[in-house]
């Protein structure tokens with residue numbers, strides 16, 4: 565969602581009503597409301613609520629950075645938290661996809677949801693220094 569928008573269309577000194585903000589960024593009004601719930605600053609002193617262009621631009625750029633943030637060596641991506649998380653007990657399973665690639669899965673230490681991370685088979689010896697890896701039916705990694 566955040567990928568398609570262009571924060572450069574936002575005038576930083578302008579105050580936007582929610583529908584204007586949606587229009588200039590190219591997203592729906594509910595999307596903007598969702599961003600407000602997630603922390604986009606809004607001026608609630610009067611109606612209609614106003615969003616400062618600079619805040620809107622910063623929010624979008626930060627959201628992009630979060631989306632692109634690489635995983636730390638000891639993290640996998642939590643599908644439920646939608647963030648990088650460490651697996652419970654540093655325990656992960658390696659599930660092969662092909663002879664050379666597979667994915668690591670674990671349990672989120674925050675929400676107990678499923679963590680996922682793609683990796684190459686050749687990375688396993690290095691990853692074994694970080695995680696307790698169970699290679700399903702693969703013998704030694």
Ligand SMILES: [Zn+2]
Pocket residue numbers: 642643644645646649672673674675676677
């Ligand atoms: Zn989680």
